[in-house]
Amino acid sequence: xxxxxxxxxxxxxxxxxxxxxxxxxxxxxxxxxxxxxxxxxxxxxxxxxxxxxxxxxxxxxxxxxxxxxxxxxxxxxxxxxxxxxxxxxxxxxxxxxxxxxxxxxxxxxxxxxxxxxxxxxxxxxxxxxxxxxxxxxx
Amino acid sequence: xxxxxxxxxxxxxxxxxxxxxxxxxxxxxxxxxxxxxxxxxxxxxxxxxxxxxxxxxxxxxxxxxxxxxxxxxxxxxxxxxxxxxxxxxxxxxxxxxxxxxxxx
Numbered sequence: 001x002x003x004x005x006x007x008x009x010x011x012x013x014x015x016x017x018x019x020x021x022x023x024x025x026x027x028x029x030x031x032x033x034x035x036x037x038x039x040x041x042x043x044x045x046x047x048x049x050x051x052x053x054x055x056x057x058x059x060x061x062x063x064x065x066x067x068x069x070x071x072x073x074x075x076x077x078x079x080x081x082x083x084x085x086x087x088x089x090x091x092x093x094x095x096x097x098x099x100x101x102x103x104x105x106x107x108x109x110x111x112x113x114x115x116x117x118x119x120x121x122x123x124x125x126x127x128x129x130x131x132x133x134x135x136x137x138x
Numbered sequence: 139x140x141x142x143x144x145x146x147x148x149x150x151x152x153x154x155x156x157x158x159x160x161x162x163x164x165x166x167x168x169x170x171x172x173x174x175x176x177x178x179x180x181x182x183x184x185x186x187x188x189x190x191x192x193x194x195x196x197x198x199x200x201x202x203x204x205x206x207x208x209x210x211x212x213x214x215x216x217x218x219x220x221x222x223x224x225x226x227x228x229x230x231x232x233x234x235x236x237x238x239x240x241x242x
Contacts, residue, residue: 019211075199075217097232104236111241118229129219
């Protein structure tokens with residue numbers, strides 16, 4: 001687990017995540033999204049529901065990654081081009097919308113699986129918020 | 139008061155329009171147009187409110203960092219958590235609206 005953490009840290013630093021707190025957030029999101037997807041896919045033997053969950057979890061992870069990168073970049077490097085970040089953000093939102101349209105409108109994936117996969121962000125945020133509250137009290 | 143009147147009048151026109159226009163085409167077209175209106179209204183309301191919430195969050199973070207630049211790291215973490223939470227609500231709204239439009 002320690003080695004995986006180190007490798008992920010290196011990858012995140014290379015990808016431009018400067019703050020250690022932000023790196024922990026994104027790392028937790030990667031673990032929650034990919035870990036739960038892998039477990040569910042193995043347990044349900046790659047059922048259609050589990051693939052829908054994987055699609056939702058990957059969408060949530062990509063959105064969280066882009067949002068975290070843009071937000072921390074804006075806070076730490078306020079002088080660099082905000083227009084470029086804005087374009088990246090809008091592009092990401094458009095791609096997410098198109099992906100969701102393709103999944104729901106064209107492929108007709110099981111929507112409860114998709115919604116559960118998207119819920120991994122909320123699980124991560126709730127867990128991180130609880131940990132932060134515990135650290136402040138302790 | 140005037141804004142409320144305009145808002146309710148527009149809402150009433152939008153809701154009644156589907157029944158008025160599709161009276162001769164049968165129930166299928168009527169339901170489809172009602173779904174389209176519901177989806178558009180739902181997504182518009184969700185996107186607008188999420189936009190207001192994200193704007194308020196970023197405003198608070200900017201003010202906090204301007205007052206106390208050393209707390210930037212802590213504020214940015216909280217800001218990312220808040221923005222991700224609000225954005226996930228918008229994505230949920232999009233998913234629900236797409237399900238309403240294509241599945242139900």
